[in-house]
Amino acid sequence: MKLFTRYSRINITATICVFVLGSIAFYFVLQYVLLRQLNETLRSEQQEISGYISLHDTLPEFENTRHQWVTLQPTPLTSYKRSIRSVLSFNPDEHEDEWIRELTFLATAGRRNYLVTVHKSEAETDDLLKLIIGVTMGMIAVILLVNFIINRRLVGRLLKPFYQTIDAIRNYQLASRAPLGLPAQRIDELNLLNESFNQMAQRIQSDYHELKTFTENASHEMQTPLSVIRAKAESLAQSSANSEQQMKEIGDIEDATNKLSRLHQSLLLLTKINNHQFHTNERSDLSGILRKKIREWEDIPGVSITTDIADNVSPFMHPHLAEILVGNLLNNAIRHTPTGGAICVSLSGKSLVISNTAGGGALDADRVFGRFYKKEPGSEGTGLGLAIVKDVCQVSGCSALYSFRDHTHIFSIIFTGEV
Amino acid sequence: MKLLIVEDEPLLNQSMTEFLKGQGYLCESVSDLQAAIEKTELFDYDCIILDLMLPGGSGLKLLHELKRNNKTDGVVILTAKDSLDDKIEGFRLGADDYITKPFHLAELNMRVAAVIRRKGFHGESVVKIGSISIDTLGQSVTVHQQPLELTQKEYQLLLFFSVNRNRVLSKSAIAQHLWGDDMDLAVSPDVIYTHIKNLRKKIEAAGGEDVIRSLYRQGYKMQDV
DSSP states (O other): OOHHHHHHHHHHHHHHHHHHHHHHHHHHHHHHHHHHHHHHHHHHHHHHHHHHHHHHSSOOOOOOOSSEEEEEEEOSOSOOOOEEEEEEEEETTTTEEEEEEEEEEEEEETTEEEEEEEEEESHHHHHHHHHHHHHHHHHHHHHHHHHHHHHHHHHHHHHHHHHHHHHHHHTOOGGGOOOOOOOOOSSHHHHHHHHHHHHHHHHHHHHHHHHHHHHHHHHHHTHHHHHHHHHHHHHHHHOTTOOHHHHHHHHHHHHHHHHHHHHHHHHHHHHHHHTTOSOOSSBOOHHHHHHHHHHHHTTOTTOEEEEEEOTTOOOBOOHHHHHHHHHHHHHHHHHHOOTTOEEEEEEOSSEEEEEEEOSSSOOOTTTTTSTTOOSSTTOSSOSOHHHHHHHHHHHHTOEEEEEEETTEEEEEEEOOSOO | OEEEEEOSOHHHHHHHHHHHHHTTOEEEEEOSHHHHHHHHHHOOOSEEEEESEETTEETHHHHHHHHHTTOOOEEEEEEETTOHHHHHHHHHTTOOEEEEESOOHHHHHHHHHHHHHHHTTTOOOEEEETTEEEETTTTEEEETTEEEOOOHHHHHHHHHHHHTTTSEEOHHHHHHHHHOTTTGGGOOHHHHHHHHHHHHHHHHHTTOOOOEEEETTTEEEEOOO
């Protein structure tokens, strides 16, 4: 829900409630006032009649109109308390039932007592009331509508810098090194928002570059000590005075060094791929790379490799990344194929499919391309090979899929676009 | 044969120097760029082992100097794995080979020997082990002057062993030599074992000496005849 919608909803509901309650109160107040005025009119009529009688000691001629008339009724009563009431009665002139206000009082003329009743139709009052209420309602509706339109325009304009900020953040590229540079605003809150975002972007930028420099330095500086460890272990291994236990331990040192080196390289590669340090606007000859890599593996005993490689398949992919992609997939297939198993490699203009006989069951398709996913703990791999495959695909606009069928692991790379 | 080792990490420099001395080379070592440039101006080396990240500047500068002075010293550059650009630039400036850190000393030995052979200063393109001789130019092997048919991997294996004679070669060193850095993990020890077994069988069948020993848990070793 948009801010304005939410604001309008509350605002309009509250306004309508206030206006409805106000209208009801207004109606009753107005009715009360009008009724009092009616009573006043009736009372002054009584005074007029009473005045005439006391002057002439006879009843006056009554001029009855459609809205006001007087009726007389001789009465034996000698005293009567003046009464005012409203009755519903039929008005023959209007041909309908209407409310009549009646004032009845005792008048004595020519030594006879009369009950004089002055009637006045309330229709006029009602009409007035209706008119006033109608006008009021109309005004309320107009006020609401105008309010809504103004708010909408105003809020839209007020929020414009806010949306500009959102756009700027959405399009911001960390790797571009440029500051976020949101402009200063006249509105304090928006200004604060922009300033905070600018500061945040600056902090993230510097953290990001520090991290990048760190990885770059680490990539170079860590290799030398690793070389030292490896060289020393190799020298130690040459000594004939070693016991079997010592040889085993030297071997363990070598294995750990290899693994550390490979882990380090893989993580760096992942970081570089994700930092978009490889350009993907060149094509690489996947057919050639695949053939070359497979030739390396041709004489592996116990595993048969069948190939079906189309010529000139060259998707948009950095050649170095293409080599790593193919290498990792083949490496994976060869490592996990049991003796006597088969590997099948097929490359077409649409996809690269590498499948191998499975030693066990299916892998977890959701996690197989994740980092450090290993089916058996303690296996030799770094657990990053397929994560690299996925990331290479991601930056090259391909997709990597895994499926399991007939005891076979199937890894497919689907190319998009012209290859 | 004279080598110059240019590496700023003292421990690694020391390891390489000791190892290559043990291989019968005459080694000099320096740890910064300026010293290296001075050395190359004064002497000729058969092969220079050059680290690219040096105090005093990039090792590529030394390549520039060599080129400027029309020197033909062989150069093997040491790089970190990911500096692809350095590698390409190094080749452009006349480096003969490169090896990525961390490397196996046996592999370094192999590369140095190959560079020296290729440069042909000593005319030693044939490597001999008893009755087996390896022609590194024609990439062929003969036993008792009879040609021996080897697969590509077996040939590489034999040459690797012969260059690193009398040294224990670990399985990971062998795997990395045969399949490269990225692929060696895929190889089970059985695969290396099978290749070596086949190689030994072929040599034996041709009447050659059985010079490759398998050492329990350590790896393999080729002994002098």
